[in-house]
Amino acid sequence: FVANSMTIRDFDYFWFSGESKAVLYGNRGVNGIDGTISTALGLAANGRPTYLVTGDLSLFHDLNGLAVAKTHNLNLTIILHNNDGGGIFEYLPQKGTKHFDYLFSTSQGLDYSGAARLYGCGYTKLTYPYELQAALAAASIEQGVHIIEIPTSRECSRELHKKYTDISIDMEVLQ
Numbered sequence: 001f002v003a004n005s006m007t008i009r010d011f012d013y014f015w016f017s018g019e020s021k022a023v024l025y026g027n028r029g030v031n032g033i034d035g036t037i038s039t040a041l042g043l044a045a046n047g048r049p050t051y052l053v054t055g056d057l058s059l060f061h062d063l064n065g066l067a068v069a070k071t072h073n074l075n076l077t078i079i080l081h082n083n084d085g086g087g088i089f090e091y092l093p094q095k096g097t098k099h100f101d102y103l104f105s106t107s108q109g110l111d112y113s114g115a116a117r118l119y120g121c122g123y124t125k126l127t128y129p130y131e132l133q134a135a136l137a138a139a140s141i142e143q144g145v146h147i148i149e150i151p152t153s154r155e156c157s158r159e160l161h162k163k164y165t166d167i168s169i170d171m172e173v174l175q
């Protein structure tokens, strides 16, 4: 299940179709960041291996949804890309204006290992990208919810987006 905000946009940009048997779900059309965990747990109720990819604010908004996993014995792996706020707003023209971080980014500075403990979830924080595969393999044999946190940076993501989505088209090739 792909959360809204930059998660679904990054899947739109960078997920190679046809190269995986994974079935992608999203709440597009609704566009709210609410209900993200609950929707993913609803999908997980079919008993198939289920993954939620989400930003931190989307996770935060529906944190109490995690309680249902325990009461209903649901299994879910959450991949949390945590840039401490709403990275999507980096692309607004208001970026760089006074009080931008306070009004738009809305950093919460939360330690999600504490949330994992509160709701009885497994928790792994990654330092390097290559650690993801092993963390996913370990989570796949665990019961319940496992949160894999990947610290990211709003500014760095915006720069990488610029780099990898600014495609100059060679008009001669198209003619």
Ligand SMILES: Cc1ncc(C[n+]2csc(CCOP(=O)(O)OP(=O)(O)O)c2C)c(N)n1
Pocket: 004, 005, 006, 007, 031, 032, 033, 034, 054, 055, 056, 057, 058, 059, 083, 085, 086, 087, 088, 089
């Ligand atoms: C219920 C609801 N409240 C507020 C918004 C406005 N909103 C859209 S994206 C977003 C930030 C989401 O941040 P995060 O999930 O951390 O993802 P990121 O943009 O950092 O990738 C917010 C607050 C919304 N879409 N839905």
